[in-house]
Amino acid sequence: MELTSDIIMFINVIKINPTLLTLLLFVSCTKQEKFDPLLINTTSFDVVLSVEFSPSAFEVDSEGFYYLANSADGSIKKFDNRGSLIASAGRFGQGPGEYAELQPIKICVSRNRVYAYNIGHMFVHVYSKDLDFKETISLEYPLLDMRSIDDEFFLFSYIAMSQNDKNFEVMGRNYENSTNIHFQISRSNHRNFYFRNIRFVTPLTDGMYLKSYAYVNSNSIYNINGELIKNFKIPGYPDQISDFLDSEFSPPPGMEAPEFSLISQVIYDSKNGEIMILEGDYSEYLSERIHAFTISGDYLYTRKLPEKVDFIAVQNGILYGLVRRDERVDIVYF
Numbered sequence: 486m487e488l489t490s491d492i493i494m495f496i497n498v499i500k501i502n503p504t505l506l507t508l509l510l511f512v513s514c515t516k517q518e519k520f521d522p523l524l525i526n527t528t529s530f531d532v533v534l535s536v537e538f539s540p541s542a543f544e545v546d547s548e549g550f551y552y553l554a555n556s557a558d559g560s561i562k563k564f565d566n567r568g569s570l571i572a573s574a575g576r577f578g579q580g581p582g583e584y585a586e587l588q589p590i591k592i593c594v595s596r597n598r599v600y601a602y603n604i605g606h607m608f609v610h611v612y613s614k615d616l617d618f619k620e621t622i623s624l625e626y627p628l629l630d631m632r633s634i635d636d637e638f639f640l641f642s643y644i645a646m647s648q649n650d651k652n653f654e655v656m657g658r659n660y661e662n663s664t665n666i667h668f669q670i671s672r673s674n675h676r677n678f679y680f681r682n683i684r685f686v687t688p689l690t691d692g693m694y695l696k697s698y699a700y701v702n703s704n705s706i707y708n709i710n711g712e713l714i715k716n717f718k719i720p721g722y723p724d725q726i727s728d729f730l731d732s733e734f735s736p737p738p739g740m741e742a743p744e745f746s747l748i749s750q751v752i753y754d755s756k757n758g759e760i761m762i763l764e765g766d767y768s769e770y771l772s773e774r775i776h777a778f779t780i781s782g783d784y785l786y787t788r789k790l791p792e793k794v795d796f797i798a799v800q801n802g803i804l805y806g807l808v809r810r811d812e813r814v815d816i817v818y819f
Contacts, residue, residue: 522721523786530791530808530817534568539814543807544594545800546614551816552599554590559583561592561601563616574616575601582610582618595633602628605644626651632688638709640686640694653683653696655709685751687760689780695760697751704751704762706782717782719762722746747772749796756802759785763797771795775804790819 534551541556550571551564563572577586584590588603598619599612609622609631626643633639638657645652684699692709702722706714718724749772750763758780765772771793777785794806794817808815 522784525786525788527788527790527819530806530815530819532815532817533566533805534564534816535813536564536816537813539809540796540807541589542591543796543798543805543816544592545798545805546594547596547800549800550614552592552594553816554592554601556584556588556590559586559590561590561599561612561616572616574612574618575610581621582612584610591630593632595636598633598636600631600633602631604629629683630685632686632694634688634692634694640688642683642686642696653686655694655711684748687751687753689753689760690755690758693780695751695753697748697762699748702748704760704778704782706780715782717778717784719764719776720784752797752799753780754799754802754804761797761799761804763794765793771809 536553538555538557540553542554544552546552549566551566553562553564554560555562559577560573560575562570565571574582575590576583578584584601585603585606588605591602591604593600594614597614599614599616600609601612602609605627607624607627609624609628611619611622613619624641624643626645629642629644631639631641638655641654641656643650643652643654683696685695685697687695687697689695689706693706693714694709695704695706697704702718702724703716704718705716708714746764746766747770748762748764749770752761752763753759754761760778760780760782762776762778763772764774764776772795773790773793775788775790775797777788779785790806792808794808796807798805803818805816805818808817
């Protein structure tokens, strides 16, 4: 076989420039390491509860009761597994157990308590599991997310609008007086502080917890003393989920949202030991992909849902989702 002049020239260049050969081999290997996700397709949902209002949050407890927040009337509602309403609490106002109008209400259900709050406000209302009002916890900064660890420790993420604002806190509480046993301050050096806030705080096991962002592909596992255990990301996604973070200004109210991905929720399945990250399109604020990781932050699989969901919850290894229909909202499991 005859070698063309171009091939002979290439061989001679490689002989005298081994660095070029190394670079070519590196590029070749890099191209072969393209991420190939393990996709699991969920083909259908089973409806367990339908309501005619539009919940701003929902949770499922270990006994199979469903808790839904209704921002339209400032209430928290509890349903049994037959779909019957068995308790309700809350209303609009400034008094104990009351909520601000036109503000999303979020809830956290733990072993013995139900916690509810308005995003952007500095309080958490505490209820019994039967929705009897107990007390209000006052906070120092506007709240984004909170979770309880066995009603003894609390994880808070706050809205930080400047480099000097606190963005995250771990608090211990004994219900007779509040004791700050430990806190961390996470600061931002980016001009768009709000979009760099820690958005989700998720209890894991053995005192560990997870801090995650909505617009940045970054998740960090810590122990209860605030020591970093591991950082991990959704593989195959850019470090910065949205180029919108590079914008100098936030979009004004009413401006059409750009198309990019959004992390809309992070939960932990304690039965299966899996961290689940709900991700979807920002333009619709609905999600159809769940990325699963081990408690060590190792990627497991990506679940594709048959319909877009607003929220998810997990209890006893069963996944639940909230699906908005034309005339109703369904709580489904899969």
